[in-house]
Amino acid sequence: MDNSFPYSRQLIKRDDINEVVKVLKSDYLTQGPNLKKLEVNFKKKVKSRYCLAVSSATAGLHLSCLSLDLKKGDYLWTVPNSFVASANCGLYCGAKIDFVDIDEFTFNVDINLLKKKLDKAKKKNKIPKVLVVVHMAGSPADVIQINKLRKKYNFKIIEDASHAIGASYNKSFKVGSCKWSDITVFSLHPVKIITSGEGGIITTNSKEIFNKIKSLRTHGILRDKNLLRKKNYGFWYYEQKYLGFNYRLSDIHAALGNSQLKKISKFVKKRNEIANYYKKKIKEKNILFQKLLKETYSSYHLFIIQFKKIKDEKIYNKLFEDFRRKKIMVNLHYLPIHLQPNYMKHGFKKGQFKVSENYAKKSLSIPIYPQLKKKELNYIIKIIKLLGKKYDLL
């Protein structure tokens, strides 16, 4: 690694490497004991009834939509301020996508706008089948309120918790418990809280959803005798019930995931310490931070700062470049999904979701990961203030 500071990065130690090497020397490189172990240990951590590991969160979101029978003619709603995967999963199933804008302070779905949009949709008989709720930067969205709307309007909730491993809604429930949703999906990509190289985790409390995703993960094949149409054949017998995929996680990846799983609390605690340090040291009134909901605990996959005074794209670009010149590899999370060419061709336009659009003009993700040292944090804070002053943004 060069001496720059990325916005996030993995932390791999000797014990992680040893676990992966063990698998390479074993009989099972895929679908071995590590996958099972990862699923059992993860569901224990978040207290869900079922858990499935897959090849990525993207695969997890796709399979989740399929398990809820999302198809052509249905609607999937999500927020514009997310990674494209939160919406793409609906397109994979042939569904139409629509968006609900974010709240300007929490950066998560705006519950009032959601209510209004559901009311309108009900009149037109266009209630979405699925709402993908994103926990932006690891900060839990208000799923308790959203669940009330789910009951009133009758839709399904998939939590896109790609950022939120180790986050909690309150003292009793962790993200992933699916207490107020149908399915939760996590990412194990290296920039996330813990990693398996590539990987995703799905949790649910529904046996039906679990069985369907388990089958879809491996070509739509069933082997469980109770689920087969013909029950009187031998061990060798299987049936393909659905058109599924190969979205399996290899045992090599799962071994790394297992080793990292033990470190979730430690990593998230460290990320919280860094976030609190930034908040303590950056008191400038024109720099805003994400507002967390009461009782929630964020995993702080990202630490976002917003320069309220940026009016002009040119200043944003200059600021971005200056940070990078100083080796601080800031990033934007996210360019609004509805403004991507692949979504504009479905009719979305600039100006449709103004809060997300405005957010993208002023926000930057600054470095946050467990191995950052105080000296490095002080350097990053110094540069934020220096550049803020340079562009008259403080």
Ligand SMILES: Cc1ncc(COP(=O)(O)O)c(C=O)c1O
């Ligand atoms: C909000 C969100 N959803 C989904 C994904 C997709 O995750 P993966 O790379 O594991 O497929 C990401 C990855 O960055 C993400 O940030």
